[in-house]
Amino acid sequence: MAALSFQLCGKDAGSNARAGLVSTDHGTIETPIFMPVGTVGSVKAVSQQQLQTEVNAQIILGNTYHLYLRPGQxxxxxxxGLHRFMGWDRPILTDSxxxxVFSLAGNRKLxxxxxxxxxxIDGSKHLFTPESVMDIQRSxxxxxxxxxxxxxxYPSDYSYAQKSMELTHRWLxxxxxRLEETPDKYGYTQNLFPIVQGSTYKDLRRASAEFVASKGAAGNAIGGLSVGEPEEMMYEHAAHCCEFLPADKPRYLMGxxxxxNILENISLGIDMFDCVMPTRNGRNAMxxxxxxVINIDNKKWEKDFSPIDDGIDNAFSQYYSKAYLRHLxxxxxxxxxxxxxxxxxxFYLxxxxxxxxHILAGDFTSWKNEQILLLKTRL
Incomplete structure (x- = not known):
């Protein structure tokens, strides 16, 4: 089977935004793309059928830590494999x-x-190494x-950020x-994306992006952003990383x-995104x-029988009224x-x-600027 490939379909004249196609053995993904997060092999409260027919998800995420602990390799x-286990025949990405592991700062040793x-789950002790994590993702x-x-x-002092980045590079x-030593398990190609780190230090980010680019991977990711730093700082470092990551490979901004945030980062040259925000906030009435943005819990929606959102071409969002959803x-x-x-x-898709x-039409920048003003409005 073929390795992942990326085809550039068009660029925006007023920014670094681009439209592309990512081809995998489980299908082609149109970029820019948002990937719903299915941590344990399930996007919370959403069935696989709904992901395909209502959400139009082209790729979803699973998580190595959670799937390793339960149900296990x-x-x-x-x-x-996970595709068959969960009944999903489109592409899947797994976070390592x-x-x-590192969010469990009090319960881990590096x-x-x-x-x-x-x-x-049960307090049992486990060791993740670069090798074991590759083996788990093979499974x-x-x-x-x-x-x-x-x-x-965030924040990290310079010394810690540098040591952390260098460890990440050695692990990479x-x-x-390990991947070179082990075969694909299920008859299709698995593609490794390295991750740029370096915290909020531009020289470290450049060093990491250049190291990652030198590996010649099928695609590259930017990690360690959207972890508490101001939005403008996130944009600054995402743009800086894009300067050194190859333009002929997809770029994935994690989390x-x-x-x-997504529209601004698309304008910087990012192709792929994921976040728990749409589902987590949805479960909390946002x-x-x-x-x-709507807080559907508010009384102002009690007798509003208009659709949840009639501004998008999605029948699901036009089927239910705001009043009915508030009642539920x-x-x-x-x-x-x-x-x-x-x-x-x-909505995200x-x-x-x-x-x-709009990238392909050549008017992305003006559209984006208008959209961001709308999207930030609290209704």
Whole structure:
């Protein structure tokens, strides 16, 4: 089977935004793209059928840390990999688990070998190394697998950020070596994306981006942003990384973000995004719409029988009224979680599709500037 490839379809004249096609053995992805997060092999409150028909998701995420702990490699291998286990025939990307392990700061120990951590499920101890994380992702069977890295917290002092970045680079070499030593498990190609680190120091970010670019991977990721730093700082470092990452490979900004974060980063040259925000905020009554942000719990929506969002070309978001969804939220009905989550994801996918359309039409920058003002409005 073929390795992942990237085809550039068009560029925006007024920014670094670009439209492309990422081809994998499980299908082609139109970029820029947003990837719903399915941490444990499930996008919370949303079925796989809804992801395909209502959300129009082209690729989703799984997480190595969570899938390793439960259901575990044996179950995943017996099922024939995560695609078959969850009934999803489109591309999957797996996060290496680095972020989850390092968010357990009080329950983990970091060494040159890897990260020793305690399970959040039963307290049992486990060791993640670059080699074991590659093996686990082989068992999961994602089309795109992420390198094992350390995500330094914000803020980090320069010395810590530098040591962390250098450790991430040494681990990356071990990730590539392990993949070269092991075959794909399920008859299709798995593609490793390295991750740029360096915290909020431009010289470290450049050094990391240049090191990552030198590996010649099928695609590259930028990590360690959207971890608490101001938005403008995120944009500054994302743009800086893009200067040194190859233009003929897809660029993935991990864990970002709000709709306006996504549009701004598209303008900088980013192609791929993921974030738990649309589903997590949806479960907490926050809706992202083409006219602005709605807290559907507010009384002002009690008798508003207009569609959740009639500004996007999605029948699901036009089927239910704001008043009905508010009623479900107030009644603590489980269906409220599904409707809000499906709508928010459908909105995110509509937004990146519109961004792509405007890039190809040549008017992305002016459209983006108008959209961001709308999207930030609190209704």
């Amino acid at each position: 044996q179950v995943l291998e017996a099922a024939g 688990g680095g972020y989850q 060494t040159e070998e890897g990260a020793l951590f305690q399970s959040h 999961i069977g994602a089309d795109i697998i992420m390198a094992f890295d350390e995500c330094p917290p 070499n071990r990730c590539f070596k 970002v973000g709000t709709p306006w 809706l992202f719409t083409s006219k602005g 939220v107030k009644s603590k009905e489980i269906l409220a979680l599904t409707i809000a989550s499906v709508h928010n994801l459908a 509509w937004l990146v599709k519109e961004a792509r359309r």
